[in-house]
Amino acid sequence: MTRDEIKQADGEYIAHTYGRFDAVLVKGKNATAIDQDGRRLIDFTSGIGVNSLGWGDEQWAGAVAKQALAMAHTSNLYYTEPCVRLAKLLHEGTGCKKVFFANSGAEANEGAIKAARKYSREHHGPGRHQIITLVNSFHGRTVTTLSATGQDAFHQTFGPFTEGFAYVPAGDMGALLQAVTPHTCAIMVELVQGEGGVIPLKEKYIRTIESLCDQKDILLIVDEVQTGVGRTGSLYCYQQYGIQPDIVTSAKGLGGGLPIGAVMLFGRAGETFGPGDHGSTFGGNPVAAAGACVVLERMDRDMLEEIRRKGNWVRSSLEGTPGVENITGRGMMQGIALSEGLSAKELAAKCLEKGLMILTAKDKLRMLPPLTITDEELEEGVCILKQVLAAAAPTKTNKGETNNETPLQTA
Ligand SMILES: Cc1ncc(COP(=O)(O)O)c(C=O)c1O
Incomplete structure (x- = not known):
């Protein structure tokens, strides 16, 4: 099919729930994609934080292909090695x-919510089912995870929503203390609010929540769907916060390109799920699990250090660039707040025209490149971004306008 035929058929046959960028993607290598017209595009999106090892990773694709040939699927009524290896990793x-x-991710969060409610019922009796989440959070698109999401915009159309959620502004400990009642069973947070605009929570705030949870036997659920699996420079972001959550959810980057989600249960919550409590036909699928094993095996100390180094370079390279107000995030998850009058959506479309795929989050530009992005790819992408910003915000200083003044240093 030609590019136009694909776009036309997409419009005709696919429900229009997404506003698509104007590119038909075909293939790629590492952080460089190729579109239907053969155009090279530097990828600062990795899906939306999914292709951790980039496009066409041979080790990942080899493991997936081998597993697909041997056994693409069996039910959870049988043991399989990839699933067990992944759990062990x-x-x-x-x-x-x-x-x-x-x-x-949404399914993982559904599982976390069920686990928290079951734990509470078993230890404290019925009626203690309320979960507190944060304003501006995002936890998924199922009816219950929409309810968990602390944004009014998501609570308009699909009611009645699942009851038992309360929302407090991030960082406001007073509001949180007021919201906790004898019915509270869990507090659920993203450590860096991703869809909400790449906003990291303060460490002190999170540690105070952790001790509150310990005191009251409330479970701390950390949604690491976007921040997990190396994205922020540690295997999971909570490890940088020095806390021990009771439940951590993971998805996106875990599969490296295939759908998989995980609910990790720690300490007091460890044995919450028993036979019949939860299930999924495809959950733990051997092909997805085989790919995820490769992703996790590659997240060693060196890889994580590289992610932090590249993240720091991106920040220092973009700071002070005309059009950039500030940069927030950790590792390979960065949000770029723009000067007044600049539209993230328009800039992202312009970047694509110039050969860079980049995301938005609320009114910011958002970078979630493959974790394996090379220095050259990163420099090329940042260079395009600076050119686009310079064209959109030409009146400010020219510092670092089109070239990276500090080349990336390899460790
Ligand atoms: C923090 C967070 N939780 C949950 C989800 C939902 O994940 P999924 O789209 O895989 O259901 C997302 C997706 O963006 C997310 O960023």
Whole structure:
């Protein structure tokens, strides 16, 4: 099919739930994609934080292809090695006691919510089912995870929503203390609010929440769907915060390109799920699990250090650039706040025209490149971004306008 035929058929046959960028993608290598017209595009999106090892990673694709040939699927009524290997790798990387496999971030969060409510019922009796989440959070698109999401915009159309959620502004400990009642069973947070605009929470705030949870036997659920699996420079972001959550959810980057989600249960919550409590036809699928094993095996100390180094370089390279107000985030998850009058959506479209795929989050530009992006790819992408910013905000200083003044240093 030609590019135009594909776009036309997309419009005709696919439900229009997404506003698509104007590119038909075909293939790629590492952080360089190729579109239908053969155009090279530097990829600062990795799906939306999914292709951790980039496009066409041979080790990942080899493991997936081998597993697909041997056994693409069987039910969870049987044992399979990829699923067990993956659970063990997650245990070794985090210390989680048990893991439940799902297929997406929303499903992982559904599992976490069920686990928290079950734990509370078992230890404190019925009626203690309220979960506190943060204003501006995002936890998924199922009816319950929309309810968990602390944004009014998501609470308009699809009611009645699941009851039992309360929302407090991030960082406001007073509001949180007021919201906790004898019915509270869990507090659920993203450590860096991703869809909400790449906003990291303060460490002190999170540590105070952790001790509150310990005191009251409330479970701390950390949604690491976007921040997990190396994205922020540690295997999971909570490890940088020096806290021990009771439940951590993971998805996106875990599969490296195939759908998989995980609910990791720690400490007191470790044995919450028993036979019949939860299930999923595809959860723990051997092909997705085989790919995820490769992703986790590659997240070693060197890889994580590289992610932090590249993240720091991006920040220092973009700071002071005309059109950039500030940069927030960690590692390979960065949000770029723009000067007044600049539209993130328009800039992202312009970047694509110039050969760079980049995301938005609220009114910011958002970078979630493959974790394996090379220095050259990163420099090329930042250079395009600076050119686009310079054209959109030409009146300010020219510092670092089109070239990176400080080349990336390899460690
Ligand atoms: C923090 C967070 N939680 C949950 C989700 C939902 O994940 P999925 O789209 O895989 O259901 C997302 C997706 O953007 C997310 O960023």
